[in-house]
Amino acid sequence: MKITKLTKEQENNLAVYRDKWLNKIFNYELYNSKSIESIQNSGKELYKFFNLKKPQVIVMDSPYSCQIAINLLTQVKNQVRDQVKNQVKNQIWNQVRDQVKNQVRDQVENQVKNQVRDQVRDQIEVQVGTQVMHQIIDQIWNQIRDQIKNGVRDQVGNQISDQIEDQVRNQVGSQVVGTVFNKVIDQKLNYFSFSSYINYSDFGWLSFYNYFNENFNIISISDILNKVISFVEHSFMSIQLEGLLIVSRYPNFISRNSNNDLHNTTRSAISFADGYEQFYVNGRSISKEIFENCQEIDSAKIIFQNETNEDVKAAIITIIKENFGNEGLLEMLDAIVIDTKQINHSNGYTETIRLLQSKQKYSFLQNSKGKLNQPYAWIEMTCPSTGSVYLIDTCPTFTNALECAKWHRPNEIPLELEYLWLSAN
């Protein structure tokens, strides 16, 4: 007979399991508890589990170092040397050299020289268990499906795995991979795909099955499930090649906002033991150079004036607002508030919009009537999803923030139409 309802204790355990899985990464439990040796052993066991040749396992502190390491191992070293700062390159190379034997290095070099990089990438996914992982997941899912009613599965999904999937995979892991990818490509190095399985992206489904396994005892292959969990706990992400596994340790610092998006306005939002770090404001990646220049009002002002991308401008505004308050923002813009309006939309959503203008007028600026010698003017709006504050360039003739907001809607929209949102995301 199928299980149709959770007991009180099982219901209480939902939050316990959610927090248990979140703490693995956000309380740095995995970073603190997994030594280089244990990660190497786990990597060897992983390959054995999938019936693959025993690999040389190289442990790096960050996903970026994994990319540099594989580039150092597989390409003409001069090329990599030109692209990567000496200090960083030396630090990473020393780490690699300590862990890899010359013989393996030669083998890998020869192997990759003789293959097109795309072939290597395809080979990785086939080699390390995509098919086997699908079989394992299917087998466990069938057992859960046969023995647990839909409603209970949904309850566990909503309260454990969906939240973990969002927080770990979507709001942290995928962001980190995207930023590493951009940096590697910017440096004109080869980007090697990280593995599809055995990394942060498995947290969602593993937490789901871990809960059922430990609360219901209905999974016949629980030893396999626990093995996979252990592999994932030893690998934030990895590059999996034949005979060679390069693993990144988990981050040692993560900072997020109330929406659980990566966020910090005074330092990097995520960092790793080797010092590699990424900067985010309300979940949006921002370059280190822009971030550091925005720690002072004067330098932020120059960056802001030259930036055309609204998301980057919003990040600058948020940094200044959080670090120096509204007064700091007005100082950066050398501006005054012309008008403030609060608008009550549907479902209790209230929006505050402000009109700002620079004190100074500029001979080259026009208003919408073509008149020169105008001040800079902005309408300030806050994104209800991310909390990011946007300053949109506007016409300085406005004195009413609400009328201005109407004017910024698409050209087809008549100004008489009320400025009201049934939903705003």
Add this chain to the structure above:
Amino acid sequence: MKFKNKNFHQGDTQWFEIEEIPSNCKKIEKQFIAASERSGSFHALFGNYDMYSHKSGFILEAKEECVLNHSLKQYLDTAGMETKTVLPKKDHRHTIVPKGIYFVGIQQRFDPLQNIKKRVID
């Protein structure tokens, strides 16, 4: 266009319900309403709907309730935008779009150097 005063927005995409499809609009293949080259994100409607081009944006006729996602291209699967589905969000939460006809445009900014209104860039 006759507006019904049922409006919503997701990021810089703004949606306004209208009474009927304007006569001069041409039906087009489903596509992103907006996409950011910088971040690889997009705003797109998922489900049973028709899409029409319009000089200032798009007209969308949702035949039934659809889902407006702000997500990343990596989460698109082979079903594309045909199926009503919630994708992992990039920045903005998904929006349930009721059955109806909508004009969709992008929020405008003013360029004081050129004295013209332009689409917001992200």
